[in-house]
Amino acid sequence: MQPSEPLLRGSGEKPTSLGLLANPLDFISEDHLRERQVCAMIDRLATADALNRREVTTVLRFLNEELNVHLRDEAEDLFPLLARRCTAEDAIEGVIDRIRADQDEAMRLLPEVRAMLAGCLDRGGDLSARERGVLSRFAGHVRRHLVAENAILLPIARVRLTRADLRILSKHMRSRRGLPDFSETTDAE
Numbered sequence: 001m002q003p004s005e006p007l008l009r010g011s012g013e014k015p016t017s018l019g020l021l022a023n024p025l026d027f028i029s030e031d032h033l034r035e036r037q038v039c040a041m042i043d044r045l046a047t048a049d050a051l052n053r054r055e056v057t058t059v060l061r062f063l064n065e066e067l068n069v070h071l072r073d074e075a076e077d078l079f080p081l082l083a084r085r086c087t088a089e090d091a092i093e094g095v096i097d098r099i100r101a102d103q104d105e106a107m108r109l110l111p112e113v114r115a116m117l118a119g120c121l122d123r124g125g126d127l128s129a130r131e132r133g134v135l136s137r138f139a140g141h142v143r144r145h146l147v148a149e150n151a152i153l154l155p156i157a158r159v160r161l162t163r164a165d166l167r168i169l170s171k172h173m174r175s176r177r178g179l180p181d182f183s184e185t186t187d188a189e
Contacts, residue, residue, distance in 0.1 A: 013037055014034075015034065015062075015065075015066055016030045016031045016034055016066075017030070018177065018179065021170055021173055021174050021177075021179070022170065022182065023166070023170075024073075024166055024169040024170045024173050025154060025157055025158055025161075025166070025169075027173065028070075028073065028074070028078065028149075028154065029150070029154055031066075031070045031073075032146050032149060032150055034062070034066070035067075035070070035142055035146055036143070036146060038058070038059055038062045038063075038142075039139040039142050039143050039146075041055045041058060041059050042059060042135050042136075042138065042139040043135075043136070043139055045059065045117075045127065045132075045135060046127070046132040046133075046135040046136045046139070047132070050126065051120055051124075051125070051126050051127065053121060056117050056120060056121055057121070059117060060114065060117050060118060060121075063110065063113065063114055063117075064114070067110075069176055069177065071103060071107075072176060073169075073172075073173050073176065074099075074103075074149075075100075075103075076172070077168070077169050077172045077173070078153075078157065078169065079096050079099075079100075081157075081161055081165050081168070081169060082096070082153065082156065082157055082160065082161070083096065085160040085161055085162070085165065086156060086160055090156055090160070092153075092156065095148060095152050095153060096153075098145075098148055099145045099148050099149060099153070102141045102142075102144045102145035102148075103141075103145050105141045106138055106141040106142050106145070109134060109137060109138040109141070110138070112134055113134060113135060113138050116131045116134065116135070170182070
């Protein structure tokens with residue numbers, strides 16, 4: 001058996017490699033890179049003189065196919081696992097509440113963002129000033145929760161979550177994506 005090549009971080013321009021699901025915190029971290037890249041595209045769309053159809057398509061694909069699954073990974077598994085494992089001094093509940101508030105506001109704007117971008121593709125027109133403002137607000141809320149997750153949540157998760165927690169997280173993340181669970185191996189394999 002040859003040693004496996006380490007998985008290198010991507011550019012965030014393509015969906016996160018499913019190979020990273022073996023280490024769910026690395027997968028989430030990589031998903032965050034992807035989200036930041038999409039936010040940069042949204043910012044460009046909000047300030048561009050002319051609509052970049054390729055970027056609109058990329059953003060819509062991300063919003064329609066990736067974002068909801070990622071948010072479910074966090075809300076249904078990561079946040080509850082952290083709430084169980086963290087100590088009072090971690091003050092994780094307050095951090096999770098702030099993250100959820102930004103996620104909720106982004107999700108409130110999401111249907112409008114999707115409709116605006118799809119409408120621009122359909123009619124071939126540019127964004128109005130109001131639509132540009134909605135895009136900027138949406139990207140701002142996404143960025144704020146990413147900052148808290150990357151700076152606070154993931155470092156704490158790397159310390160507090162057990163190997164069993166990480167296996168459960170990986171299993172649920174794989175299931176959410178329609179993938180089978182990893183087969184069990186002995187430590188010698």
